[in-house]
Amino acid sequence: MNQDILVLVEQVRGQVADITYTMLAQARQLASAGAKIVALLIGNDAEALSQDLAADEVLYVDHPALKEFNGEAYAHLLAETITRLAPRLVLLGDTTIGADVAGWVSARLELPLVSCCRTIHAEGGDWVFVSPVCGGKLVAEGVLPAQTTVVTMQPGGFRTEQGRSAQPPHVARLEPPALDGLRITLKQYTEPQGEDVDITHQPLLVAVGRGIERQDNLDVVQELADALGGTVCATRPVVDQNWLPTSRLVGKSGKTVKPTVYLALGISGAPEHCEAITGSEMIIAVNTDPVAPIFNLARYGTTLDLLDLAPVLAEKARAVKVR
Amino acid sequence: MKILVPVQFVPDLVEELVIDASGDRLDPYSIRWKLNECDDHAIEQAILLKEKYGGTVSVLAPDFEGVEDALYAAGAKGADRLVRLCADFEGGANTHALARLFLPLIQQEKPDLVLTGVQAYSSMDGNVGSLLAGMLDWPYVGYVSGVKPGDRKVWVRKDFPGGLTAELEAQLPAVLGIQAAETPPRYVPISKVRQVMKTCKIEEVNADLDPAGGVATRELRPPEGATRATMLDGDVEAVADQLVEILRAQGVL
Numbered sequence: 001m002n003q004d005i006l007v008l009v010e011q012v013r014g015q016v017a018d019i020t021y022t023m024l025a026q027a028r029q030l031a032s033a034g035a036k037i038v039a040l041l042i043g044n045d046a047e048a049l050s051q052d053l054a055a056d057e058v059l060y061v062d063h064p065a066l067k068e069f070n071g072e073a074y075a076h077l078l079a080e081t082i083t084r085l086a087p088r089l090v091l092l093g094d095t096t097i098g099a100d101v102a103g104w105v106s107a108r109l110e111l112p113l114v115s116c117c118r119t120i121h122a123e124g125g126d127w128v129f130v131s132p133v134c135g136g137k138l139v140a141e142g143v144l145p146a147q148t149t150v151v152t153m154q155p156g157g158f159r160t161e162q163g164r165s166a167q168p169p170h171v172a173r174l175e176p177p178a179l180d181g182l183r184i185t186l187k188q189y190t191e192p193q194g195e196d197v198d199i200t201h202q203p204l205l206v207a208v209g210r211g212i213e214r215q216d217n218l219d220v221v222q223e224l225a226d227a228l229g230g231t232v233c234a235t236r237p238v239v240d241q242n243w244l245p246t247s248r249l250v251g252k253s254g255k256t257v258k259p260t261v262y263l264a265l266g267i268s269g270a271p272e273h274c275e276a277i278t279g280s281e282m283i284i285a286v287n288t289d290p291v292a293p294i295f296n297l298a299r300y301g302t303t304l305d306l307l308d309l310a311p312v313l314a315e316k317a318r319a320v321k322v323r
Numbered sequence: 324m325k326i327l328v329p330v331q332f333v334p335d336l337v338e339e340l341v342i343d344a345s346g347d348r349l350d351p352y353s354i355r356w357k358l359n360e361c362d363d364h365a366i367e368q369a370i371l372l373k374e375k376y377g378g379t380v381s382v383l384a385p386d387f388e389g390v391e392d393a394l395y396a397a398g399a400k401g402a403d404r405l406v407r408l409c410a411d412f413e414g415g416a417n418t419h420a421l422a423r424l425f426l427p428l429i430q431q432e433k434p435d436l437v438l439t440g441v442q443a444y445s446s447m448d449g450n451v452g453s454l455l456a457g458m459l460d461w462p463y464v465g466y467v468s469g470v471k472p473g474d475r476k477v478w479v480r481k482d483f484p485g486g487l488t489a490e491l492e493a494q495l496p497a498v499l500g501i502q503a504a505e506t507p508p509r510y511v512p513i514s515k516v517r518q519v520m521k522t523c524k525i526e527e528v529n530a531d532l533d534p535a536g537g538v539a540t541r542e543l544r545p546p547e548g549a550t551r552a553t554m555l556d557g558d559v560e561a562v563a564d565q566l567v568e569i570l571r572a573q574g575v576l
Contacts, residue, residue, distance in 0.1 A: 012483060068489075072462050096466040096483050099442070100500070103449035106536055107422070107457025113449045114538050129538075132546065135336055135444045139547075142540045149538075152449070183462040183494040187478075192486035204575040228576060240364070240503045246486055253466055253482040253502060261575050268336070270444065282573055284566065285552060293546060300569060301552035302562050313563040317576060320567055 001148055003035035004087040007055065008078055009042070010097050012069065013189070016049050019093035021163030022155050024054045027091060028162065030120055030127065035088070039169070040081055042066050042074060047171060054165035063176035071100040072184045076177065079105050087148060089120075089127070094152035096253055102152045113150045116271065119157040120144070135270040136293035155275045192247050197231055199248060203260040204230035205280075207250060208238055209273075211266015211287060211306055215243045220310045221265060227314035227321075230263070235273050251276045265306040269294030324378035324472055326369045327434040328402075329425040329455070330362035331418075332387040333445045347540045351413055358393045361440025367504035368470055369438050370401040376472050379403045381432065383425055387412055391525065398519040399511040405525045410532045417537030418446045422454035424530050429459065434496060436477060441465045441500030448537040452500035462493045465500030 005027040010017040020039075027037045039055035041047075044067035050058040061077055078101060082090055090105075092098030094116050106113035117131045127144040129151065144151075199205060206225040212218060218232075225232045233248045233255075250257055252272035258279035265286045267273065274297055277283060285298035286306045295301045302309065334340060335355040343350035369380045381404035382397040384390050394405040408424050410416070416424070429437060439452045456463030468488070469480030481489045482502055493499075555562045570576035 012487070017484075071464060075457075075463075096481070099450060100453055100463060100465040103418075103453025104457035104463055106419075106449060107454045108460070110536065112536055112538050113419070115447060115449045131447055133445055133447060133543075134334060134340060136546065137336060137340055138342075139544055140447055140540045141542045141544070142538055145538060183497070184464060185492045187490040187492055189483075190480075190488045190490060192488075204570075228570065230575070236503075237360070241507045249486065253484060255486055256484065261570060261573050282569075284569065291545070295552040295554075296546055298552040300555055300566075302555045304559055304562055308559050309563060312559050313566055316563050316567050317570070320571065320576060 001086045001088060003032055004085060005031055005035065005037050005089045005091065006081065006085060006087040007037065007039045008074070008090070008092045008098065008101065009039050009049070009053065010093050010095060011041070011043060011046065011049055012097075014046065014049070016053075017093065017095070018160045019095055019098070019153065019155055020053070021160035022158050023091040023093065023153050024163030025158035025160070026120060026153060028054055029158070030089070030122060038085065038087070040078060042077055050171050051168045052164045052166070053169055054163050055169045058169050058171045059174050060171050061174045061176050063179055065179040065182065066176070068186050068189075069097050070182060070184055070186060071104070072182055073179055075101045075104040075108075079108055080177070082109060082111070082148060089144070090148065090150045092150065092152045094154045098152050102150050106150050111148050111150050112145045114144065115152045117151050117153050120151065132271045135268055136274065136296075137291065154271055156278060196245065196247060199231055199233045199250065200255050200257055202231040204228055204263070205233050205257060205259045205261070206230045206263045206265065207233045207235070207267060208265050209235040209267030210237045212238060215241065217307060218243060220307060224310040224314040227317040233257070235267055264294055264298065265310065267294050268292045269297060324372065324376060324436060325432070325434040326372060326378060326380045326436045326438060327383060327429055327432060328362070328365050328369045328380060328438050329383045329421075329451060330366065330393065330440065331359050331385060331421055331443055331451060332356040332389060332393075333359045333443050342543050347543055348415065349543065351415065356387045356389050358389070359440050359443045361442055361501060363440075363508045364504040365438040365440050365501040366397050366400065366402065367506070367508040368501050371505055372470060372472065373401060381406060381434075383408060383428055385412060385416060385421060385424060386410065394525050395516050395519050395523070396511055398523045399515040400509060405523060407525050407527050408530050409527055410530045412532070416532055417534050418443075418448045418451055419454060419536035420532045420534040422451050422458060423533050425451070425455060426458050427530070428528065429455065436495060437498040438501050439498070441467070441502045447540070450500055452498045456498040459498070462497045463500065464491055464493055464497070466502045467499045468503045469505055470499060
């Protein structure tokens with residue numbers, strides 16, 4: 001094993017995902033002198049995506065079957081590359097792409113795996129990971145084992161600009177393996193259906209989480225949003241109950257939003273939700289749990305019950321508009 | 324179609340999370356365990372498939388507090404076989420250990436499909452589904468919110484960020500990490516659960532835990548900056564007045 005760091009580039013429909021730059025930023029901070037940062041880019045006619053990656057070398061695998069993400073092909077290619085390079089660290093996004101691949105590779109190669117990692121820092125000769133757990137209510141810290149270790153990283157620990165470079169990296173093309181026996185095939189992408197409103201372009205979002213408790217309580221939230229001139233959106237548990245459409249979902253498998261104000265009602269602040277709202281200009285949190293992680297992110301907060309506060313706030317907002 | 328659903332338990336976040344004297348783990352005596360939410364969706368998805376297309380559903384659960392309630396509830400929803408995996412769970416069990424716990428049963432039962440929750444918020448070493456797929460060398464698709472069986476294959480809907488979804492085809496046998504069932508997990512009345520308790524037997528299987536592949540934690544702590552938000556004081560009226568002023572200052576009201 002050497003001290004190199006291998007980063008799996010995530011790209012969806014020809015666009016490099018921000019998490020790739022976050023991982024490269026982490027790698028740059030951690031890599032010791034003489035250690036290489038190697039990015040594995042998989043795609044078809046996608047070599048140009050390597051241009052701004054802050055890596056010492058990009059290994060590029062090109063094949064028509066790799067035009068879009070295929071978990072099985074990615075896992076096999078990554079496993080082969082790890083075996084050949086024997087790096088100290090393998091970074092993947094803690095995303096709907098990286099999480100599909102990391103466990104499979106960990107199990108096949110019998111390598112340790114740390115998931116949901118926010119940052120890794122050096123401490124003497126050790127590398128120490130920091131990961132939020134239990135919905136962000138706790139932080140776990142530990143020393144990475146002294147062997148090749150697979151880590152999935154969450155966004156938020158680094159600015160994406162730190163993972164970009166104006167100097168194009170050296171690109172080495174790898175021969176694609178035989179891919180005719182893949183057991184997973186992409187049939188098609190489906191754009192979000194029933195897009196009643198684009199929540200990524202709204203200045204004021206009134207977001208609702210599990211604290212809403214019942215579907216009929218959504219009326220109070222809608223009334224507040226109407227009074228404020230805002231748009232209602234939600235966390236995963238609310239959408240999973242079919243109380244709001246997927247087009248209103250904010251989070252890891254939903255939309256990333258950057259409104260002027262994000263009013264979070266009954267939202268605890270799980271990492272997979274917080275990662276999608278960190279670009280908000282201001283977050284205001286209403287949650288009866290005083291230690292809810294959302295208060296670590298919010299500028300203003302209150303522990304009042306949202307069902308008590310919302311109608312009164314709606315009434316006062318309407319009065320301000322009439323004035 | 325023969326479906327196996329391995330599930331796990333997570334600490335109930337409604338309860339206070341107490342870190343034990345060692346400082347590197349939760350106090351095992353203060354944790355209240357509950358069925359992992361994504362696993363509840365995996366059970367529901369399995370039952371929906373059985374109801375629409377036939378087959379059998381077996382639910383495998385480690386012997387945590389609440390395991391009987393969870394298994395009997397699954398039975399009341401329509402699961403055919405309920406299995407409790409017994410081992411020494413006092414020190415907890417990482418995800419690799421749980422996957423290895425389920426592995427021999429899956430190898431023995433040879434199901435067409437393994438459905439499991441795509442994530443658990445207490446996990447620090449990946450998800451059970453992708454680990455199992457790696458151990459079995461089966462295809463894996465995670466973040467699944469729709470499943471339809473075909474001839475020796477399965478059609479799945481996988482979620483990507485931004486509301487984008489992909490339609491994929493996976494050859495069977497396969498492991499799927501369920502994000503959300505096509506309909507929310509159904510409510511089962513307690514009377515139906517009691518009925519299942521009388522008629523359905525929970526099988527017990529003894530096993531050993533092998534945590535290799537997980538990592539050791541040296542410290543568990545509350546996140547830093549827990550007081551970052553400026554908390555608004557006063558009753559409902561006072562807080563609402565302050566919020567109106569804040570929203571006006573931000574130019575959104």
